[in-house]
Amino acid sequence: MKYVLLGAAMAAGIATxxxxxxxxLGRFFGACEDAGTDTTTSTGEACIIQxxxxxxxxxxxxxxxxxxxxxxGNYYDQVKAAYAGGTPPDxxxxxxxxxxxxxxxxxxxxISGDLAAAGIxxxxxxxxxxxxxxxxxGIYGVPMDFHANLxxxxxxxxxxxxxxxxxxxxLPTSPQELLAHAQQFKDATGQDYLAADFAQFPLGVRTVLALLWxxxxxxxTEDGTATINTPEAQNAVTAITQLFDAKLANPQLNYADSQQAFLNGEAGILVNGTWVVDFxxxxAAKEEVGLNTYYVADFPTLFAKGATWADSHMxxxxxxxxxEQRAAALKVMAFINDHNIDWARTGHMSVRTSVVESAAYQGLPHRDEYTGTAAIARDTPPSERYGAIQDVLNRELQAIWLTDKPVSDALADAEIEVQDLLDR
Amino acid sequence: MAPRSRLSQTQAAWLLLAPFLATYALFLVYPFCRGIWISLHDWNLLAVAFNPDAKEFVGLRNYERVMWGKNITWSLFNAPLLQGLGLLALVLSALLHRLGRLSRLNAIVFGVVSLLLVFFPGFYPDEGGRWYDRRFWPTVANTLVFVAFTVPGVTISALLLAAALNRETRAMGILRTLFFLSQVLSVTVVTLIWQIMFSPRQGLIANITKTFGGTPINWLTDQQFAMAAIVIATIWWSIGIAMILFLAGLQDISKDIYEAAALDNARGWKAFWYITLPNLTRTISVVVILQIILHFQVFGQSHLMTQGGPNDSTQVLVRYIYQTGFRDSELGRASAMAVFLFLIMGSFSIIQFIIGRERD
Incomplete structure (x- = not known):
């Protein structure tokens, strides 16, 4: 027996x-120091993924x-620099x-040829x-979620x-109704109807894009022609600026401040993504937080058809x-793919049919309130210059609501600059 | 008879200089030359990393695309304020030189700077024309505004602080350490502190404003205040080293002069104006030039506090270079801008060199 035990111990030693x-592994989502290894109880994007x-x-x-x-903020710059230097994360x-x-x-x-072996x-x-x-x-990654503006x-x-x-x-069904609701809201509560980060993070851009779509x-267009200085874009922008002009929303709040305004009970609606639903x-469950009864709604349709900004993490x-390094990296991706239900707890929409159909998924808090979002999810046509184009739009839209630049001037300038980027 | 040295003095000098020269060449001269080389190419950061042949030699096209435009013309009246100021400064430097208040070399330096002020703002795109890169010159202007506010801000406040703290007491020693403390922080910490300070919801400034019944300012997202916010944070951050330089300068001034002045009834403000300042001119010019060179390279404050916004009002040159190089992967264009920045900073170094030599 002693030899058996010794042998087993040695074998274990060799194995280890x-x-x-x-x-x-490279990721954004922020830091979480004490995430632990229990994937079923963590809260918020950073801690769940960690x-x-x-x-x-x-x-x-x-x-x-x-x-x-x-x-x-600098994630892609870091990743690109790592690729250029020949030391990308695995x-x-x-x-x-x-x-x-x-x-x-x-x-x-x-990786289409590697998926089966990795168990994906x-x-x-x-x-x-x-x-x-x-x-x-070809298949170039393992999808993790759909996220969208809510x-x-x-x-x-x-x-x-x-x-x-x-x-x-x-919720409103037209720009006119949006203004009417916002006014009605202000008159009754004295608070702003709507808040979002219109000042720094491109949530204003995503809102205007949704109204454009x-x-x-x-x-x-798919063939690379900028179409920004249009009556549709004017409509989309003025649907938002009418709220600022009537002092029913504040364009100067950044991400943290707009979120705080909503949590303090100083705004009726916050435009933000799926990633904050669990947070x-x-x-809302905390006594000291101004927000008590929290509800999640699909981005409302103010024009002809439903659309909201969406993207995917992968x-x-x-x-x-x-x-072996590649095989190991694929195993890590397979593990993350297996824990899609845990990731969906953030509020993101699952990419796996088996998860979407599961009772655990359907029973997640507020999940039944934004089931329409998957059907209206949209994004701009693919472009290698996505980041720069978003930046142009963010800048020109900020110019409209933070510096009173005339809408048509800003849209004309944005069109020229986006065309420059598409032509480069 | 002393043993003959096997190396001549020149040889020994080269030998001793060799380690420095090798490091300098490897880490400064070579990257600089390579930067110029890259600026002459259409060079995508990622594409070239995967395929070294993916670059294309384009000569000076990157410079043209960044700095020039279609139908660009020049007029003396394009920017009347700046150009007028330049003309005034030009006349003034000639006049002061004539009256003997300005040496020839200084007059030339000021004259050249004034001339540039008349020259550069005069360019504009004529009918149907446009700048190829519409953000470059406004970004340069923002950087100049930042430098124009930060450098005097740092210099004056550091000088006043140094004058006030130049006493051999324990309390002054502690205060000197306290004021220097901000200097040792990294830009991320400094910007985090000031982001909280400027926050319209939980910030100290907002709370004070509210106490007095005012409406808090959205410092970082209001076009009128964003640049001011960055300048304030920078002054707080970089006051320490300037203060130490001034303290060193102050301690070089002989006590006898102050005693002699005190006999003539020159104390306090008068002594500061007639004795301290004239004796500190050299230190002041060193501090000013060092600060100019340093603050042209501003990046972190704008990147972390305002992301260049709102509406590009705090977009600065280094941040634009960074975005062009890394976000847009256009290393050629980014390098062309970097060469431009080098020329600006290089010219200030030359000015410092000239001023320094003249005094010797």
Missing amino acids: TAPAQDIT SIINAADAELDGINITTLPTDW VHVMHRHRVPEFAGLGAIAE DPSDWSPAALDAVSFKG WHVNMDLMAQAGLVADGKPV QQDANIF YTAE WAIPASLKG
Whole structure:
């Protein structure tokens, strides 16, 4: 018996001293110091994703994962610099809108041939999810979510303003109604009807884009012609600026301040993404927080058809990754893919049919309130210059609501600059 | 008889200089030359990394695309205020030189600077024309505004602080340390502190404003205040080193002069004006030039506090270079802008060199 035990101990020793694969992982979502390895109880994007990564590090045999320190605002600059320097992270998160740039240059790996071996079943991904990670017929990543702009609603204030029916908020169906509701809201509550970060983070851009798509228009065509200085864009912008002009919303709040205004009960509606649903749910449950009755609504349709800004998070590996390192990186992606239900707890929409159909998913807080969002999710046509184009729009829209630049001048300037970017 | 040295003095000098020269060449001269080389190419950061042949030699086209435009003309009346100021300064420097109040070299330096002020703002796109890059010159102007407010701000406040703290007491020692403390912080910490200070909801400034019944200002998202906010944070950050330089300068001034002046009834403000300042001119010019060179490279404050906004009003040159190089992957264009920035800073270094030499 003693020898058996000794032998087992030696075997275990040999097994554990087998060379471990060190995987570096790059991600945004922010830092979470004590995420632990319990993927089922963490809250908020940063802690949920870090708990999944920690669990992968603990549970995947022979794989050590190091999460690289990266920063939200400069994430793509860091990743690009790492690729250019020949030291990209072994696995990294990215948005679908970056696929044309990274896959087009051959930076990220085409992995359709690796999925089965890694235990990833792409047939479980929804068609839109598969589309998100596809480029010129190849698969360039593992999708993790759909995220989109929602209207986060303070139901107590809305009820006070008489804008609740059947337990649901009454949301506008036209720009005129938007103004009327906002005025009615202000008169009843003394608070701003709507808040969002119109000042720094491009939430204002995403709102205007949604209103543009709702008129079946877009900022540029697939063949690369900028179409921004149009009556549709004027309509979309003035739908928002009418609120600022009537002092029913404040364009000067940034992300933190607009969120704080909503949580303090100083705004009826906050335009923000799916990523904060669990956070606001948790905040609303706290005694000291001004927001008490929280509701999540699909982005309302103010024009002809429904549309809201949306994107996807996905995981990719560098094309240069080969052999066991590549296999290990794929295992990490498979682990994250397996924990899609945990990630969906943030508020994001799942990419896996099996998860979407599960009772656990359907039972997530507020999930049934924004089921329409998946059908109206939109984004601009693919472009390698997505980041720069967003920046132009953000700048010119800010110029309209923060510096009183005439709408037509700003749209004309934005059109010239976006065309310049598309022509480069 | 002393043993003969096997190396001549020149050889020994070269030998001792070699480690420095090698490092200097490797880490400064080579990257600089390569920067110029890249600026002559259409060079995509990622594309070239994966395929070294993906670059294309385009000569000076990047410079043209960044700095020039279609149908650009020149007029003396395009920017009457700036150009008028330049003309006035030109006349003034000639006049002061004539009256013997300005040396020839200084007159030339001021004359050249004034001439540039008349020359550069005179360009504009004529009918149907446009700048190829509509953001470049406004960005340069923002950087100049930042430097124009920060440098005097730092210099004057550091000088006043140094004069006030130039005493050998324990309290002054502690205060000197306190005022220097901000200097050791990194830009991320400084901008975080000031972002909280400027926050219209929880910021100290907003709370004070509210206490007195005012409406808090959205410092970082209001076009009128965003640049001021960055300037204030920068002055707070960089006051320490300037203060130390001034303290060193102050301690070089002989006590005898002050005693002699005190006999003539020159104390306090009078002593500061007639003794301290004239004796500090050299330190002041060093501080000013160093600050100019330093603050032309401003990046973190604008990047982290305002993201260049609102509406590009705090977009500065280095941040634009960074965005062009990394966000847009256009290394060629970014390098062309960097060469432009080098020329600006290089010219200020030359001015410093000239002023320094003249006094010797």
